[in-house]
Amino acid sequence: MVGLVVVSHSAKAAEGIVEVAAEMGGETAIEAAGGDDGEIGTDVDRISDALAAADDGDGVVVLVDLGSAVMNAEVAIEMHDGEAVIADAPVLEGAVNAAVAATDPKATLESVVEQAEAAADISKT
Amino acid sequence: MSGDAAAVVAAVEAVADRIQAEREHLTDLDSAIGDADHGGNMARGWAEAADTVAELDDPDVQTVVKTAGKTVLSEVGGASGPLYGGSLVFASQELEGGLTPETAVAFAETYLEKVQDRGDASVGDQTMVDALTPAVHTFKKSVETDDLPVLEAFAKAVAAAEIGVQFTVPIRASKGRASYLGWRSVGHQDPGATSTLYIMEELLETAADELDSEVPDVDASSPTIPDAEAAEN
Numbered sequence: 139m140v141g142l143v144v145v146s147h148s149a150k151a152a153e154g155i156v157e158v159a160a161e162m163g164g165e166t167a168i169e170a171a172g173g174d175d176g177e178i179g180t181d182v183d184r185i186s187d188a189l190a191a192a193d194d195g196d197g198v199v200v201l202v203d204l205g206s207a208v209m210n211a212e213v214a215i216e217m218h219d220g221e222a223v224i225a226d227a228p229v230l231e232g233a234v235n236a237a238v239a240a241t242d243p244k245a246t247l248e249s250v251v252e253q254a255e256a257a258a259d260i261s262k263t
Numbered sequence: 264m265s266g267d268a269a270a271v272v273a274a275v276e277a278v279a280d281r282i283q284a285e286r287e288h289l290t291d292l293d294s295a296i297g298d299a300d301h302g303g304n305m306a307r308g309w310a311e312a313a314d315t316v317a318e319l320d321d322p323d324v325q326t327v328v329k330t331a332g333k334t335v336l337s338e339v340g341g342a343s344g345p346l347y348g349g350s351l352v353f354a355s356q357e358l359e360g361g362l363t364p365e366t367a368v369a370f371a372e373t374y375l376e377k378v379q380d381r382g383d384a385s386v387g388d389q390t391m392v393d394a395l396t397p398a399v400h401t402f403k404k405s406v407e408t409d410d411l412p413v414l415e416a417f418a419k420a421v422a423a424a425e426i427g428v429q430f431t432v433p434i435r436a437s438k439g440r441a442s443y444l445g446w447r448s449v450g451h452q453d454p455g456a457t458s459t460l461y462i463m464e465e466l467l468e469t470a471a472d473e474l475d476s477e478v479p480d481v482d483a484s485s486p487t488i489p490d491a492e493a494a495e496n
Contacts, residue, residue, distance in 0.1 A: 212345070
């Protein structure tokens, strides 16, 4: 099934978002790739490892926070031996939507990305 | 190892030494408008890159550049890893046939395109693109149109990059962490443009050493006046 990777500048934020999403995501593989050697930042090797761990062959949807998270995720995807796509979505809401979408037996990489990106329209008030 | 590959290994080492020497200066620039990690991250990454390329067994030019890029990508982290290292890895494909004035122009153009694309930045955003763009344009024109010797073309490119670095001072940041500061970023020299200039200066010094020449004392202006008829074609 489609896997997920959550990339954040903070290791705690990435792990926390994975925790929230996993509660809704059943068997979905969700990997956290947060921080850079214990500091705030993002690290391409960490993201590469997370992509490899989340990909069972059906591809990976990547949720990102800011700036270098996007760049490092792009580079890691270019080097990844498989399919992976960055969702243009808010990182937490996108992760939750994607985790749920991935549990659909008919889910594809495209359908999971679409559901993640639909999170941009979630209204809070 | 070919003489060119050995020269590129020497250039990576020269870059590592220069970035180490400028480490505090880069960090000071970055602490004004960023997160004060540019000097340290770059120094660590390039030192590792210099060590790694020195250990390669009989590499060609492309392998040296690609390996240096991969090491910077992996060691520098943050946005600088993909911007400096990732772009080197990508642009190294242009050096498959070795190092000539033509492949150097192709490499420079591909590197600039990758940086612009990866960072989604254009001239005037107060980023390294402001130093790279005038340098690459001047290098290309000097080689392809003005037929200047490659060392002189490169010296002009470095002079152009200096102007680009100065240009980052009076403009407002629109990309990178400094952009969160809005108008407060005005009046500050961009650390990425600055380190990009240092890297180019070291490449130029190394190239001059390899050619047993002095670094040409030139400015960025072209020696030729455009031919109006030729320009129409």
